Amino acid sequence: MSGILVTGAGGFLGGALTRALLARGDAVVDLEAGDRRGLDALAARAPLLAVEAADICDGEAVDAILARHRPRAVVHCAAIVGVVASLEAPARLLRVNIEGTANLLEAMARHGTRRMIHISSEEIYGAFQAERIDEEHPVAPLYAYGVSKAAVEQLGRSYRATHGLDCIDIRTSWVYGPGFPRDRVPVNLVRAAARGEALHLPCGAESRIDHTYLDDAVAGVIGALDLAEHPFDAYHVASDSAPSLAEIAAILRELAPGADLSVGPGEYRHAGRIPMPRKGALSCARAADAFGYRPRFDIRAGLAATLEAERRAFDNAREGALQHG
Structure with missing residues (x-):
């Protein structure tokens, strides 16, 4: 086998x-x-x-x-x-x-x-x-x-x-x-920053995930x-941390100066309507002890890597459209 x-x-x-x-x-x-x-x-x-x-x-x-x-x-x-x-x-x-x-x-x-x-x-x-x-x-x-x-x-x-x-x-x-296929935080916020688009989520600022x-x-x-x-x-197998969505938006505004991003108050709702139960950080100590798992990407590093890749994909798509326009 x-x-x-x-x-x-x-x-x-x-x-x-x-x-x-x-x-x-x-x-x-x-x-x-x-x-x-x-x-x-x-x-x-x-x-x-x-x-x-x-x-x-x-x-x-x-x-x-x-x-x-x-x-x-x-x-x-x-x-x-x-x-x-x-x-x-x-x-x-x-x-x-x-x-x-x-x-x-x-x-x-x-x-x-x-x-x-x-x-x-x-x-x-x-x-x-x-x-x-x-x-x-x-x-x-x-x-x-x-x-x-x-x-x-x-x-x-x-x-x-x-x-x-x-x-x-x-x-x-x-x-x-990069390449996440659904319209969900944090990638929707990252894509808006990469494309220079405004995105204002109505709620979820306090939610920690x-x-x-x-x-x-x-x-x-x-x-x-x-x-x-x-x-x-x-x-x-996670990040062992739980930033709030307000903190994520603030990090992205630092990574992409001028990005027009915000998250409204309250708890996050899936698709804007389905309440998310309280979440938080997942301790990864068991995986670390058993097979040496330790996350390499904190939220800032992960957002930065995703932002760079999404900018590159957006620029390539725009150049391709211009060449075939």
Whole structure:
């Protein structure tokens, strides 16, 4: 058995993990049900990458992929993500996230793949009971997305007990960086600054959230993947800090003088309407002790790196439009 299977590889984190694994010489199998054009282009110049088109809810297709490639481990990123999706299509979200994972675990057990690194979320906790929490915090998810991630964590424990699988949960928090595909803080604020556009969010100035830079999330997942024996089955991989949105806007105004950014008072609301439960920092001490994870990007460094990349992308797009105009 060899190689790593990455599910949801066409997504933000899955794609970054694929590139990082290839860069260090791993054979990678990418499973993606959606847009695969970027993956196909990458595969054309990366002989260690195979791309498989499959819906994770199609158990027969998932089983066939595991039978064909027999990966030594799975990094499970495939999911419908986010609180907004929890309210817009909860039944579909639960089916993809939970039933899809069950299909994957069944195929792993059948074909001898023992380890799964599952990308979980701070949403499993619901409202934080302290400004900084560890992995022993009570699990009380408020929305269907968090419910699905908590269920998948427990499903992994069930397959550990019944099939001997090694299911490790990486609890991330609001991963961001260049190319983030959704309209969400802090990247919407970064893009406005990069383009010289005004952006005034109506609320959320006091909300504190652990924002995790993409490169740190990738490093943490790979650290967990490589550890031979895990003392725990769940770890925080985050920034270990929780700046407020007002602080983030202030940092961006310093990084981009003249940027017209602001955040109104009160607590953050997803899509401007769905209240966010209290959040805070995720202690990463357990991951540091187990596999040496330490975030390299504090919020200023992460915002600066994202701003530089977004400026470059904006300038390139503008130059391309002028050349073809």
